[in-house]
Amino acid sequence: MISAQQKIADRPWLDPDAKPQIVIESVNKSFGAFTAVDAVSLKIYKGEMFALVGASGCGKTTLLRMLAGFANPSSGRILIDDVDMTHVPPHERPVNMMFQSYALFPHMSVEKNVGYGLRRMDLPADVKTKRIQEALEMVQLGAMAKRKPHQLSGGQRQRVALARALIRRPKVLLLDEPLSALDKKLREATQFELMSIQYQVGITFVFVTHDQDEAMALSTRIAVMNRGQVMQVGMPSEIYEFPQSRFVADFVGTTNLFEGTVYDSRPGHLTVRSAEAGCDLQVDDIGRVGPGQRVWVALRPEKIRLSKQPVTDGGVNQLKGTVWELGYLGNRSTYRIKTETGKVITVFAQNDRRTSEWSIDWSDDVYLSWNANCAVLLQQ
Ligand SMILES: Nc1ncnc2c1ncn2[C@@H]1O[C@H](COP(=O)(O)OP(=O)(O)OP(=O)(O)O)[C@@H](O)[C@H]1O
Numbered sequence: 412m413i414s415a416q417q418k419i420a421d422r423p424w425l426d427p428d429a430k431p432q433i434v435i436e437s438v439n440k441s442f443g444a445f446t447a448v449d450a451v452s453l454k455i456y457k458g459e460m461f462a463l464v465g466a467s468g469c470g471k472t473t474l475l476r477m478l479a480g481f482a483n484p485s486s487g488r489i490l491i492d493d494v495d496m497t498h499v500p501p502h503e504r505p506v507n508m509m510f511q512s513y514a515l516f517p518h519m520s521v522e523k524n525v526g527y528g529l530r531r532m533d534l535p536a537d538v539k540t541k542r543i544q545e546a547l548e549m550v551q552l553g554a555m556a557k558r559k560p561h562q563l564s565g566g567q568r569q570r571v572a573l574a575r576a577l578i579r580r581p582k583v584l585l586l587d588e589p590l591s592a593l594d595k596k597l598r599e600a601t602q603f604e605l606m607s608i609q610y611q612v613g614i615t616f617v618f619v620t621h622d623q624d625e626a627m628a629l630s631t632r633i634a635v636m637n638r639g640q641v642m643q644v645g646m647p648s649e650i651y652e653f654p655q656s657r658f659v660a661d662f663v664g665t666t667n668l669f670e671g672t673v674y675d676s677r678p679g680h681l682t683v684r685s686a687e688a689g690c691d692l693q694v695d696d697i698g699r700v701g702p703g704q705r706v707w708v709a710l711r712p713e714k715i716r717l718s719k720q721p722v723t724d725g726g727v728n729q730l731k732g733t734v735w736e737l738g739y740l741g742n743r744s745t746y747r748i749k750t751e752t753g754k755v756i757t758v759f760a761q762n763d764r765r766t767s768e769w770s771i772d773w774s775d776d777v778y779l780s781w782n783a784n785c786a787v788l789l790q791q
Pocket residue numbers: 442447465466467468469470471472473474
């Protein structure tokens with residue numbers, strides 16, 4: 412059993428008295444008339460694995476560069492451990508950055524590449540050698556110290572870059588798409604390595620990724636960005652289960668959205684009338700919105716049941732449709748169901764048996780149903 416105190420220790424952002432390690436205060440960055448980072452405020456705590464996600468061009472790298480000191484905010488402040496970093500040059504910050512393309516020097520051996528991170532540090536040669544060895548052990552490349560980058564796999568090269576970034580022992584490591592060069596299998600394996608290395612060294616990681624699964628699997632919290640702004644910050648499960656906007660619901664994972672109007676609101680649940688859905692949508696909610704309000708109901712594909720027979724008498728949280736597309740993905744199938752209103756709805760079904768006598772196939776007529784506590788009400 413995890414005690415409430417333990418929970419708070421693991422999740423300092425829940426504790427109003429906890430001190431953040433990094434404070435980003437209303438930071439803006441403009442390039443001419445264009446605003447790349449727009450009024451971003453974030454608090455990041457020591458030991459976090461904090462992910463920045465968002466579409467290409469939304470300002471992720473620009474934000475990391477400002478944390479590292481390679482770019483200055485147009486306005487706002489950045490503090491690390493209570494020290495205002497806004498005008499401190501990069502090499503004087505307790506921060507290191509691993510770039511989007513982690514260029515290793517091709518003519519240098521692995522150990523020379525890693526040692527390069529220490530070039531500005533005034534340390535005796537034997538201390539440097541020892542540090543290099545330690546860093547290589549940490550990423551399990553001790554045996555490959557003498558190799559050149561072209562004699563390594565993609566994953567090993569990525570680990571050299573990580574060792575090079577860690578060797579200065581920064582308090583905060585910024586990683587811009589650290590795993591994007593790796594294929595899916597290797598990426599998954601490296602994700603776990605990254606997590607265990609981060610756990611060992613105990614430093615804060617702020618990383619950018621395009622890959623939502625990676626953000627979900629690795630991070631303590633995720634910030635979802637759109638056009639320079641932070642749309643939502645939360646633990647992976649919060650972002651996934653309780654998105655606060657259509658943008659976040661749609662960006663993270665797959666979601667079905669229904670537009671409608673609140674028809675009935677009572678403590679516990681709301682009813683939304685939706686022409687798009689073709690049935691009333693009941694949503695468990697604390698009653699945030701009154702009748703007449705325009706809202707959206709978000710429903711994840713894995714929360715929907717498919718059946719050949721109706722589950723309820725109909726009218727609420729149940730739709731009828733036809734299998735339009737069907738993708739078999741091994742462990743699960745993706746159904747695209749066209750409903751009577753013409754809307755296409757995505758449903759994920761686990762393939763938990765090899766063959767199934769009730770299996771649902773192309774062109775079958777089916778019923779879609781779900782529980783009111785599976786739907787999320789969105790006001791924007
Ligand atoms: N030096 C610059 N001058 C002008 N515009 C810039 C400059 N650097 C970045 N931008 C613009 O700022 C926006 C944000 O860029 P940024 O590199 O932060 O995006 P990103 O979220 O990292 O994207 P990606 O996922 O493609 O790496 C982009 O529209 C980009 O064109």
